[in-house]
Amino acid sequence: MEAPALEVVDTDLLILGGGMAGCGAAFEAGYWGRDKGLRVTLVEKAAVERSGAVAMGLSAINCYMGMRHGENQPEDFVRYVRNDLMGLCREDLVYDIARHVDSTVHMFEKWGLPIFKTEDGRYKREGRWQIMIHGESYKPIVAEAAKKAIGAENVYERLFVSHVLTDEATGRATGAVAFSVREHKVYVFRARAVISSAGGATGVFRPHAVGEGLGRIWYAPWNTGSAYSLAIKAGATMTQMEHRLVVTRFKDGYGPVGMWFLLFKGKVKNAYGELYEDTQQKAIAPYAPYDKVRPIPTPLRNHQMLTDRAEGRGPHYMRTDEALQALTMGLDPKAVREIESDAWEDFLDMTMSQALLWASQNIDPAKVPSELTLTEPYLMGSHSSATGAWVSGPEDLARDGYFWGYNRMTTVPGLFAAGDGVGGSAHKFSSGSYTEGRLAAKGAISYMTDNPGSFEHDPARVEEITGELFQPYRVFEEAHGSSTKEDINPNYFYPKQGLHRLQKIMDEYCAGVGANYITNEPTLRRGMELMEVFKEDMAKVAARDRHELLRCWELRDRIWCAEAHMRHILHREETRWPGYYYRMDHPKIDDENWKVFVNSRFDAGNGGWKMSTHPCHTLVP
């Protein structure tokens, strides 16, 4: 293999990932850094204009308080998030998002994002926290503002970041290494502070659809957990990596249900026409006091559906027919068309596949109900789940042990996190992730001001990483002639085959769909044994081209996420979130012993993981 070209880029602040959080960080850093003459650089594996989870398309901003009209206050939001996470959240982080998120949304509107309005000029709400938008232009608008803020020449696209670099003497984050997905080239970025905003993880678990349907999942398939793997490998403490998201979605098309519930007042009924939330109230009684909370926490609603199914009362249907008929009764045809077009837009914006699935199965949602199911698990810190780095909170809110100098800094000095990358604070969604990027950027700029200095990277370390990066090419080159068919070779496997292996282990041993979300200590330990063998075998993952090289590294990301997830589930000896997963050897919620955060830290020096717990403080009564 030819040696790759090498480019070294010097900057002050380096942002890894140009999704919602990364663009928010770039915008804010551009603003505060300009006066100080700081250079801000953003690195993105795709194209910022259409990258990240939002590129799936959205038709709502799911986090907006509406404080200027007195609609909600940050305290209300903290209570809501705490309940949905069944008692365990970093209230300082959640509050911090809530008090700033409205200003973010107002900027989006100023930049041209079309937001639905009511007759009195307020944003039209879909639910208590959600406002409705025409989402097609959302990411391009946000991307343009980021590029303008830091200069388009400082946005590096089509580069996959594989490692954060740290200074050996101080442990401080000093840059990152990336490889181009278009050229045979490695980039080394030298920086004084780094923000990791490289998104959550999908594809860690076997999805419902395999074979011809592979890739049909709910969260963005291109989110492979880099925000977690980069932080873990750099030695950052992680939190709530045992948490996960399993959501109710339209079966196989993965269409979202939020608008049907919130706006159209749709009901989900089982095969016998019963409202399972009513018939299964008994199923959540053991999880008091959270059984009485309204809205019912997401995992408990899942638990009700699973219990109903286990009692033989499935399938479950969203009664789109009843909802639309009730909404349109007595209306003139024009008004009916408007409602129907709202209903369709939600799917055409966000989940084209749902519209296609309906068409292919002859389903007219106004006449026929549609099956719902629970998804495979996803790991993310910005949606309704809370995996990610353990970060410092803001100085004025953070309680004992929650503050170490700079808002959103991880436990690695100079390494900040935002969006899906931050743990313990769910329900940020697109607007909250952007807001958190802004907060992280301000923290990072203060850090650089207080801690000047520039760094040289150890050339031996960079060479070592470069060697690792292209190892899959060498594996292929050396062995592909040793069998008559490239695809069947005893000396290597392709990343797609590796992905199937990872997903099988996670599904069967770590409470995936196939295991009905159930596991226990012996099952997890067996899964971890298999994972160790798999990790060894990863030395034999092969790439034929650049596309597969990227897949190899995405697979590595997912393995890091999988391992952290397993270790955390093993450590937490309770079932706090039934409906997400069940530790059947500890089937109950145990507030007395486990109303704490589970944290972990990987030590690259000895390859070990250190698990710990941290108290959960209450900020809002």
Ligand SMILES: Cc1cc2nc3c(=O)[nH]c(=O)nc-3n(C[C@H](O)[C@H](O)[C@H](O)COP(=O)(O)OP(=O)(O)OC[C@H]3O[C@@H](n4cnc5c(N)ncnc54)[C@H](O)[C@@H]3O)c2cc1C
């Ligand atoms: C199907 C779906 C529906 C959703 N619905 C809504 C909704 O209705 N309303 C709402 O407000 N929110 C919604 N969300 C949530 C919202 O999209 C996320 O909360 C938000 O995008 C998270 O921001 P982030 O910056 O952390 O991650 P992302 O926006 O996903 O950004 C991560 C970025 O990092 C890049 N990246 C990843 N790995 C690397 C790497 N190794 N090197 C370089 N770059 C990398 C990615 O390409 C991406 O650009 C939805 C998400 C999905 C997937």
